[in-house]
Amino acid sequence: MAKSIPNSSIKLWILIVLSVGIFWSNRLPAQNRESLLKAGYIEKFTHFVEWPELQQKNDSVFKIVVMGENGLGQAVKKLFKGIKVKNRKVEIQFIHSADEINHAMMLIITGELSRNQLQDVLTYTRGRQILTISESKGYAKKGIIINMFKENNYIRYEINTSTLAQSGLKINSLLLNYAVIVKTDD
Amino acid sequence: MKQTLQIHKTIFVVFCSVLFITTFSTTLRAQGSDTLKPKDILKMSFTDLMNQQVITASKTEQQIKNVAATVQVITAEEIKIRGYFTLEDALSDLPGIQFRNINGFNSYVFMRGATSQNNLILLLVDGIQINELNSGGFYGGGQFNLADVARIEVVYGPASALYGTNAVSGIINIITKKPKGKHDGHVSLLGGTFNTGDGNFSLRNYNAKKKTGYYVSGMYKTSNKADLRGAQGDDNWTEQMENFEHDLSFSAKVVVNKLEIGAVYQEKKSSNTTYYKSIGEQYLDRNSLWDIAFLNTYLKYHTSLGKKWELHSTLYNRNATVKPNTIDHVSKATDSTAGDQVGFYRPNHLIGLENQINFKASKSLMVVLGITGEIEQLSEGFSVTHSYSELIAPPPPPKPDMLHNQLLSYYVQADFNITKELSFIGGLRHDFSSYYGNVITPRTGLLFNKNQFTTKLLYNTAFRAPKPWDYHYGIGNSMLRPEKMRSFEFVFSYTLNNKFSMGTSVYNNLIRNKLTLQSNGSNFQWVNKDRLNTFGIEIYGKFLLQRVLFYANYTYTNSYDQDGISIPEISAQTANAGATYSYNTHFKINLRSHYIGTRTNPYVIPNTGNNIIGDVLLFSGSISYFDWNGFDIQLKINNIFNTKYFDPSNLIIGRYRQPQRTVTLKVTYNFHHLFSKS
Numbered sequence: 047m048a049k050s051i052p053n054s055s056i057k058l059w060i061l062i063v064l065s066v067g068i069f070w071s072n073r074l075p076a077q078n079r080e081s082l083l084k085a086g087y088i089e090k091f092t093h094f095v096e097w098p099e100l101q102q103k104n105d106s107v108f109k110i111v112v113m114g115e116n117g118l119g120q121a122v123k124k125l126f127k128g129i130k131v132k133n134r135k136v137e138i139q140f141i142h143s144a145d146e147i148n149h150a151m152m153l154i155i156t157g158e159l160s161r162n163q164l165q166d167v168l169t170y171t172r173g174r175q176i177l178t179i180s181e182s183k184g185y186a187k188k189g190i191i192i193n194m195f196k197e198n199n200y201i202r203y204e205i206n207t208s209t210l211a212q213s214g215l216k217i218n219s220l221l222l223n224y225a226v227i228v229k230t231d232d
Numbered sequence: 233m234k235q236t237l238q239i240h241k242t243i244f245v246v247f248c249s250v251l252f253i254t255t256f257s258t259t260l261r262a263q264g265s266d267t268l269k270p271k272d273i274l275k276m277s278f279t280d281l282m283n284q285q286v287i288t289a290s291k292t293e294q295q296i297k298n299v300a301a302t303v304q305v306i307t308a309e310e311i312k313i314r315g316y317f318t319l320e321d322a323l324s325d326l327p328g329i330q331f332r333n334i335n336g337f338n339s340y341v342f343m344r345g346a347t348s349q350n351n352l353i354l355l356l357v358d359g360i361q362i363n364e365l366n367s368g369g370f371y372g373g374g375q376f377n378l379a380d381v382a383r384i385e386v387v388y389g390p391a392s393a394l395y396g397t398n399a400v401s402g403i404i405n406i407i408t409k410k411p412k413g414k415h416d417g418h419v420s421l422l423g424g425t426f427n428t429g430d431g432n433f434s435l436r437n438y439n440a441k442k443k444t445g446y447y448v449s450g451m452y453k454t455s456n457k458a459d460l461r462g463a464q465g466d467d468n469w470t471e472q473m474e475n476f477e478h479d480l481s482f483s484a485k486v487v488v489n490k491l492e493i494g495a496v497y498q499e500k501k502s503s504n505t506t507y508y509k510s511i512g513e514q515y516l517d518r519n520s521l522w523d524i525a526f527l528n529t530y531l532k533y534h535t536s537l538g539k540k541w542e543l544h545s546t547l548y549n550r551n552a553t554v555k556p557n558t559i560d561h562v563s564k565a566t567d568s569t570a571g572d573q574v575g576f577y578r579p580n581h582l583i584g585l586e587n588q589i590n591f592k593a594s595k596s597l598m599v600v601l602g603i604t605g606e607i608e609q610l611s612e613g614f615s616v617t618h619s620y621s622e623l624i625a626p627p628p629p630p631k632p633d634m635l636h637n638q639l640l641s642y643y644v645q646a647d648f649n650i651t652k653e654l655s656f657i658g659g660l661r662h663d664f665s666s667y668y669g670n671v672i673t674p675r676t677g678l679l680f681n682k683n684q685f686t687t688k689l690l691y692n693t694a695f696r697a698p699k700p701w702d703y704h705y706g707i708g709n710s711m712l713r714p715e716k717m718r719s720f721e722f723v724f725s726y727t728l729n730n731k732f733s734m735g736t737s738v739y740n741n742l743i744r745n746k747l748t749l750q751s752n753g754s755n756f757q758w759v760n761k762d763r764l765n766t767f768g769i770e771i772y773g774k775f776l777l778q779r780v781l782f783y784a785n786y787t788y789t790n791s792y793d794q795d796g797i798s799i800p801e802i803s804a805q806t807a808n809a810g811a812t813y814s815y816n817t818h819f820k821i822n823l824r825s826h827y828i829g830t831r832t833n834p835y836v837i838p839n840t841g842n843n844i845i846g847d848v849l850l851f852s853g854s855i856s857y858f859d860w861n862g863f864d865i866q867l868k869i870n871n872i873f874n875t876k877y878f879d880p881s882n883l884i885i886g887r888y889r890q891p892q893r894t895v896t897l898k899v900t901y902n903f904h905h906l907f908s909k910s
Contacts, residue, residue, distance in 0.1 A: 082270065082273060083273065085273070086270075086273035086274070086276065086281050087281060089274065090281060093278075094278075124270050125270040125273060125274070127270070129274065197440075197443070200282065202282075204440075220278075223413045223414045223416075224278075224282065224412070224413055224440075225440070226440040226441050227441075
């Protein structure tokens with residue numbers, strides 16, 4: 047019962063694939079999906095977190111500082127462009143040391159920091175209403191509030207509830223429901 | 233032999249070409265191809281975002297705008313707010329879908345102007361077919377637990393290039409909820425007119441640290457569906473007729489790291505009275521029972537092989553047995569005869585393994601390679617027993633003779649981003665079956681995404697293989713070939729933001745070699761004879777105005793055969809429109825309307841003396857209050873104005889009366905309220 051095949055259409059298809067592939071393959075766009083998705087998570091986090099101090103302030107700006115070197119910083123800049131957080135205009139600042147964090151509501155650590163840099167950050171942010179977010183293995187256990195990681199090709203996140211409690215920030219339970227809960231290493 | 237060689241030669245050339253492009257592209261300055269944009273992410277809910285894969289793939293996770301087909305999605309939220317009760321309920325608000333609802337053991341869904349016994353649409357639950365094995369058609373009705381559904385993806389047009397046989401008019405993929413989040417679940421009860429009832433539950437938990445979780449759910453549903461007795465049912469049935477449906481459904485899935493084990497069981501017990509006319513005929517409309525059970529079990533494994541390779545492996549087992557306690561019909565020729573109850577039994581079984589590799593050759597090229605092997609055992613036909621009494625059940629029929637078939641398929645699809653906006657999709661599938669031979673189905677498409685605009689130019693093909701018993705039906709025909717469809721489609725859509733979106737699809741479908749029952753005196757057989765040509769336009773849109781979400785769609789369908797004669801049962805024009813008013817996140821009111829234009833019946837309708845089924849406008853609605861201390865309460869009314877309307881019939885029944893006004897009340901308790909307190 048072998049059946050005939052539309053040979054001519056298949057050959058035409060092959061020809062199209064080859065010619066289109068050869069002609070256009072050097073015109074490729076740039077984008078980093080993983081960083082964009084992580085930036086998306088960060089934007090969503092802002093909906094589920096409350097900064098009690100922020101309600102007392104009259105600031106018209108929601109300040110985000112980014113520390114470290116990789117594509118996440120640029121993705122965050124791109125994603126937050128033109129949108130408001132807590133009804134405030136977003137200001138994004140790229141910084142190099144913990145001293146520059148002042149008055150930020152959110153610190154994003156992209157990639158890994160040196161041990162000293164990380165210790166400075168943890169010291170500076172401890173007990174302050176600054177949502178710290180990272181994307182490096184073990185950072186939540188070290189004291190970063192939210193750490194994102196990749197699992198089975200999906201982005202997931204862990205929350206350090208000890209640091210969270212110290213910070214005075216309020217997190218919606220829905221965000222906790224989907225998180226891996228960790229405590230700070232003693 | 234020459235043809236077979238030619239097939240393999242062609243496939244070899246295609247594989248080589250894909251590999252060539254793969255190799256060629258990786259050597260170039262690949263900078264990324266993903267069309268995911270910040271604004272796409274901002275539109276997503278948190279759950280949507282959690283479901284985004286870091287690497288997109290064909291036949292796995294893709295954004296709709298990047299799929300080479302028109303896709304409509306019914307979300308869990310829509311199912312909840314609109315209170316859909318059956319699969320057809322959920323499909324009824326979509327463009328391009330029409331029905332022949334016989335209110336009995338089955339109900340038939342027609343996509344894009346092609347009538348069938350549900351064997352031109354592939355129905356999947358979590359990616360695994362649940363079409364009945366012997367006939368290749370799926371069962372409509374209430375056996376689907378819609379509380380379990382995360383979303384229903386309806387893919388329009390032929391898709392055999394990825395899915396093989398039966399994916400002709402389209403695919404309906406029911407994607408169920410996964411184990412995720414901390415302890416959650418629900419229990420709900422529904423009651424309503426026509427003895428309608430539904431009780432269901434679910435329970436789930438996921439431990440992200442241990443990467444283990446489970447999801448279990450169950451449902452029992454029952455309904456008499458409509459009053460079809462006497463004049464209400466066009467005098468087809470007596471005042472004593474039975475017309476029940478009892479549905480049972482269980483599903484369970486367990487996730488352990490990269491492994492998922494699951495089972496879906498559905499059992500539908502229904503009277504089979506509406507299939508036969510009882511007034512003036514020999515059939516009785518009591519004591520029949522159609523009992524069919526579907527069991528899908530599976531084991532899925534997926535893993536990343538480095539940054540570029542992904543393996544998805546699925547071992548599945550399918551069973552769709554018409555159980556031996558089935559009583560197809562009860563007959564009694566005259567008052568003085570004893571009558572007869574006729575028992576049916578039709579077991580079947582299939583085991584399959586599908587391995588799919590997704591290869592992200594470069595940031596501009598994704599290649600999907602898959603291979604599927606299946607072994608099935610099908611009944612040669614129904615095994616039948618008689619009781620020779622209208623009052624006594626027949627003995628269970630013996631197991632019928634079984635047919636053994638094997639299928640080997642492989643497919644390849646390349647998704648190539650030519651520029652940032654323009655991408656090309658090409659694919660091919662080769663099926664080799666021990667009973668219908670070789671079939672090759674190619675597809676190709678160009679997709680253009682720029683800013684808010686998406687356009688698609690698509691060429692897709694598909695086939696429906698004859699089932700083994702088709703070859704032997706009547707005097708038999710060993711020369712039967714698969715029905716084949718080719719489709720050209722143009723899609724345009726515009727999404728301004730999450731408040732406004734619209735789109736249109738224009739297509740031309742041609743089904744060749746349609747299986748037609750040919751009779752020559754008392755001899756009859758299936759032959760490949762007819763053609764079905766369809767030209768159609770679908771226009772759809774959504775608009776959020778403050779607290780009201782509006783949706784509307786319009787469908788024009790012109791289906792005609794090889795002689796230019798319009799296909800019966802298909803209306804040229806249908807339209808749906810609706811709105812959901814959200815006073816806040818708790819209180820919502822939904823109103824939906826459906827317009828079905830005039831249809832012709834295949835046969836003259838005795839009650840009217842012609843074959844016209846008039847057009848109809850229907851309204852349905854629901855009022856819901858969600859999350860009141862964990863409780864959801866919903867009042868739903870279908871056919872609010874109790875409009876008398878009909879669906880066509882391809883049987884001796886002239887036409888099928890559709891359900892009168894149906895009122896249901898549903899109360900749900902969500903466990904998250906309980907767990908969040910503890």
